[in-house]
Amino acid sequence: MTSPKRTSYTLIPNQKYRRSCRHYNKFSNILETDSPSLSTLGNFKALPLEIFQMVLEYLPVKDISMLSMVSKAISSRLINYISTSRGNKRLLLQDFHNPELSSSRKGTSILEHYRSLGLLLKRCTLLLPTKERLKYVHKILLEISCFKLSGCSDPLHCSGLQCYGVFLQTLTAGWDEIECHRVYNFLCELSSLPRKVQTVVSSKPGSAQKLELRIRIFCRSVLLNHWVHRSDSAFWLTRILKPWPMVNQARLLYIIFGPASKLDGHVVWQKMIEDPTDETSLKGLAGAIKLLYDPEAKEWTADDVISLVDELAVVPQEWLLENSARLLILCGNNICFTFMASKAVNGRAIELARLVVFLALVCEKDLYCMDWAVKMMQKVCKVFNTSGEMNNFLQSVENAFAHIIMDALQSVISGEHDEEDSSFLNLFHLVNAQANFHKEILYLTMRNNT
Template identity: 20%
Template sequence: MEPLRKRFKTFHDYCRYRDSSVYHTINTLPLELLYKIFGYLDIKDIGTLSLVSHTFRVRVTDWISTRVGMKHATRYPQQRIREISIDEDDEKENEILSTVDFSCMSEEREFNAWITTCKNFAIFAKRLTMLYGTEKRLDFLKTWAAKFREMSLGDLSPGDDWSQVVEVSGMSTILANFTAGWDESEFSPVLAFLDQLYDIRRKVTAFLESDSPAAEIEREVRLVLRTFYWDHGVMCSNFLSHLFHSYLDLDMQDISRILFLMMGPTLEGHEMTGIKYKDLTIFQKKMVYKRCCVPNWQYCRVDTAITYHEAKDTMEDFGQILTVLFNSSKIDNEDLYCIIDNLVGLDDDIYGSSWLIDNISTMLLFTSGDLIKNYLLHLNNDRTENFIPSIIVAMVVICDRMDNELCPHGKEGVSSILGWVFSNFPQHQKETLYNNFWEAAMDRTVEMDITISMFDQLGEFFLREATKPENPLLVQNQIQDKLEQEDNCPMDDVEE
């Protein structure tokens, strides 16, 4: 066949070819054949195809509105997941391929497949509606998402906790990926869209206006806000700032209550025994526990974590979301420190007592080093001279309790916070700070909260700090006095 570049000797020849039926074959395909071709393509690629021309955008829009198109969109990209079984006769691994049924998923791999499918559908919808305005794009998404949910999940039990987790997780994944990269001016329509789905503004208002809100309200608000803004949602500090200040117009105390509702430890443990949860797998229980169970508002005031896993389970989410807000340009740092004060009960305490000092320190250790240092400076301006030493001694206690080293090799640990405090706090405070620190450390040692091993690490740390030339002579003299007191310990006379 003669190459095209030789056939088109003039531009007129090319125009005649362009207007011929050969050029327009793809646009004149029967819909049944075109839809058959779509069935071999990934859903995201079909979204890209819709950007080729107005004709293709119309055809793809018509296709996704059909049952065939939506069924294709709800299929897992690999269409099948792999299970491994062992043949007891020859001990060989056999691969069993089974189709994904999202309506009865119960394991983590099936849930992850559902999230991936929702993400791909969102990217498809984002590309297909790219040339429309914000309101029209959200209208399209609302219509398609309802059909997508019906086609993929079927008739889920409306009052079942696991069904709610699956549905809200899918919708939050779709909305987060659909709106990724949107300008802040478009946040309000997104929040209004969320409000239409879950009536979130009314529920948040009912929660904040009551000192003892109904457990069902707490569960619904926690599920929606935590899922959309943290677990599978936008995870964007700008979105949170817009939600708190523009859409809901909350003060610092209300924001702290919302944050605890979203991230606080719950009343029920991972076991969750009872008829309601007897058929759930371990993974399902974990998901329901994190997202649906009512938070325990008194836990941080009366109990504390003993193991690292318990501390991570109860405090890590607090630390991470505070770090996100700290790194945001939309929330003033002083406002954030006020939010933390209200969260842990240091200001305007409406619960009768503040958090245990160990829980405050644990939460701070799950944030960033910069946030810890700036918050300690904030506390130094507003609290008594004993509070900062108590906080950093509690950090040492938590470090010891979690079997961590004070100065871990190759990375910063609690020792970096100690060194920064004693190096950067005002000179006139250092002697008092140092004395109060050792007094608090001795008290915690008497209470068996600090082991001898950790106390030895503290001694080694301060000995290294004292020998640094940039440290003030005052601290060196204080350490020397401590060492001399230890040399003259009364226990030595007893042994002699």
């Protein structure tokens, strides 16, 4: 995908794609080509087709791929071979549930095998238009059930979709965006992905756990995980999210990148609501948000991304503010500041003040430099139009510290303890956060006055 300009998912330019002018014949069981001159077969012209195919049995897939570029006649013979039962058995490995065979097959991982197979089919179908290439590839892979969204009985322990992902990444690498739109539409048609997404985003969270898991694995393994360039990952993530309203985008983002159970892989919907979480549970979401905020993600504005973050923080219900603060820190300075500045200009100073307190708390708990939180607050102060608005905000920060610490103290006094005594520990961190936060303010003030 080299085109610098992107179009939306729903608007595909009505024009001929680049290979449509090339002459080709449709195939039935095998690809048909014009009768090639035997002279282009070189020394292979002396071999019967059966012997030629036996020779291929001894060649690595990478070498067969190189061979396909020798001539159109050779490529035609290779496509004939791929379409035979012998070729299928040799090339379409299906050791997806055997850890030993999946990690190594005669010294080559099954992932690398399908990467090489993708390159082979890319070269063999070079003269076909995109639509026919996809139909041919689908016909070759049709019988592999583990390549289907709902085809595997144990998707959590299957490497099939990962293999399909590296295969597609290799096949489509370098295609322009119009062609990649067609690839995504083709995959949606085969997998019924939009219909299944509609089911999970319109249902009660967790009511379709198995389908949520399948969508998560399919989107990550097939469409998102194998790209080298961030712009490519952003393109495919945009294809997944953009057709849906913002509220559904947030739900879908949580399904794909949110925390999941280590036991069964199911999405953990209550993780952000009930207790403070750790960085591991939030890194996937933060990475996706940064991907969409990147300047190369042309179809997303800063306002779009900030609105998505705001919507995400109430999926499936309002998150603990500590978890929202931890997500913003993981998203980086630009997103964190833009999110806070948005609250400042929209008159949500009290919400912003509470957020500052929890940013300080996360810095204290996770051992970040506290001066980062102070400098972020200082930068946000410059967004306010008047000194009066800024002073009211600073007063709200102090009030928020007091109220949140008193709430924590009340929890300790009332005896609401658990086995880990988290109430007292939380109070301890809050008091230290306030002390270290104000220490950094004093340092900053003294430096400016000397």
